[in-house]
Amino acid sequence: MNNLADRPRIYIPHEPCRWDDVGQTLVPIYDLGPATKHGTLTPLLPRGPLTLSSREVVAKLREQLQDFTDDDFILCIGDPVIVASACMVAAQINGDYAKVLRYDRHNKEYRPVEINLGE
Incomplete structure (x- = not known):
């Protein structure tokens, strides 16, 4: 996998952010x-803050995750409801199977976890 297009995708449901007063962003x-x-x-x-309804969030997730494959991941970070929704949509699109990346605080790295709803 040399090229970026060949690499698995790590989907970030909703990245936690803070306001920077200096940069105004x-x-x-x-x-x-x-x-x-x-x-x-x-x-x-x-x-940033989402003003979308849960129905709109799920519709947006379906659109963004339409090409989700066995090689891809959902990053477990941010709003738990959005993370759960992203996992549900990804598994639904990908035959009840999805992988997530969970942060291991002890080893300071992300670890893959497989979720197979069909088992």
Whole structure:
């Protein structure tokens, strides 16, 4: 897998951010760099407060995750409801199977976890 298009995608449901008074912009709270060893970071929803209804969020997730495959991941970070929704949509699109990346605080790295709803 040399090229970015060949790498698995790591979908970020909704990246936690904070307001930076100096730069007058939203900046990420966490360094997601360690997750990139598993693939290419791909945001699903825009940063900042969401004004979308849950129906609109699910519709947007379906649109963004339509090409989700066995090789891809959902990054477990941010609003738990949005993470759960992204996992449900990804598994539904991909035959009841999805992988997530969960942060291991002890080893300071992201670990893959497989979710198979068909078993």
